[in-house]
Amino acid sequence: MKYLLVIFLYTALSGLSFAGDSFITEGEYGEMLYNNPRGIGCIHCHGKRGEGALIAKYRQSGKSVYLKGPDIRNVSLSDLKKSLLKRHRIMPTYFLTDKEIRAIFHYLHQKER
Ligand code: HEC
Numbered sequence: 001m002k003y004l005l006v007i008f009l010y011t012a013l014s015g016l017s018f019a020g021d022s023f024i025t026e027g028e029y030g031e032m033l034y035n036n037p038r039g040i041g042c043i044h045c046h047g048k049r050g051e052g053a054l055i056a057k058y059r060q061s062g063k064s065v066y067l068k069g070p071d072i073r074n075v076s077l078s079d080l081k082k083s084l085l086k087r088h089r090i091m092p093t094y095f096l097t098d099k100e101i102r103a104i105f106h107y108l109h110q111k112e113r
Pocket of ligand 1: 026033034037039041042043044045046055068069070071072074075080083084088089090091092104
């Protein structure tokens with residue numbers, strides 16, 4: 001788990017520089033935020049397009065434990081907001097604006113290009 005945290009922190013710190021004056025669609029903006037949301041990218045735990053992903057696999061008391069980020073493609077906008085504002089056991093807390101959350105929602109509901 002420690003190793004994973006190091007990867008997460010590295011990803012978070014290596015952040016993306018955002019050219020504010022370039023024209024991008026809301027979906028593209030959402031994709032950027034989804035990958036680099038001023039914190040650990042959603043992509044690491046929820047997969048490339050929100051389909052869910054295996055975060056870690058470890059053994060506990062002789063059994064394999066699979067830690068997974070759930071599929072979030074069908075989460076409503078209000079549930080997405082609620083989820084991002086509350087404290088979770090594994091998922092970090094984010095400080096995203098309404099507009100940013102809407103852009104992520106838009107990305108999750110955009111057809112694959
Ligand atoms: C470190 C891994 C991790 C990261 C990064 C992460 N999540 Fe999560 N997320 C989880 C896990 C695990 C859950 C299941 C609840 C829990 O245990 O915290 C979850 C739950 C959720 C849920 C609720 C799903 C449901 O079915 O109710 C939403 C929505 C969500 N995450 C969206 C996001 C978004 C958007 C981002 C990026 C801004 C993000 N998550 C980043 C691990 C992560």
